[in-house]
Amino acid sequence: MSSSQKNLKLPRKNYYIIGIEGIHAIGKSTILNFLAKKCIIYEERLCEVIPEYPYATQLYFLSGYIQRDQRIRDIMKQGDASKKIIITDRTPFSALAYGYATLSPEEYNALLTVYKSYRFLKEDLIFLLHADPEIIIRRMEERKESHRNLFGGRLLNVDFINLVSFSLEQMIQKSGTPYISLNVNGFTPVELSEKIETLIQDTCF
Secondary structure, three states, X not given: OOOOOOOOOOOOOOOEEEEEEEOOOOOHHHHHHHHOOOOEEEOOOOOOOOOOOHXXXXXXXXXXXXXXXXXXXXXXXXXXXXXXXXXXXXXXXXXHHHHHXXXXXXXXXXXXXXXXXXXXXXXXXXXXXEOOHHHHHHHHHHOOOHHHHHHHXXXXXXXXXXXXXXXXXXXXXXXXXXXXXXXXXXXXXXXXXXXXXXXXXXXXX
């Protein structure tokens, strides 16, 4: 495990928003399912038919993040603190990172304009997951879902995976959001989930 924040301790709050980030097929869904009993979980919006063109695809995901952000605001206004931890499957940085890797400069600037037009809630902490590209490719090949064919099959390309991963971390760093970087190589899904659960407890309480 490597971390960008040593001995990180967040200030006391009624709610903590924590994002689980990383490249596709990194294992986010397994972690979310593990944490669901103790945390409020907001998954990424997915459907069977995702827009074919890259710009439309990232607008689709970005609009989903906006809708999710509004639901989180509603939960926080209601004041039910039975579950103080709000976990999100990805963050808006994902739309930007994948957009940077797939769009023309003009399209990316347009996407960035849309992103900046909405004031997203800022995550208190992001867990950024990393894995060897070969592991990601193997997991994608084992999946039967059609989403792996997005962007002309580039989800299975080593250079594409590296570019998205690098861009994602650069964007998180630039935002100033505290984050913990975890290399998932060598962890079982349960071990990784337990590790993140422990880090959440140590950081937030």
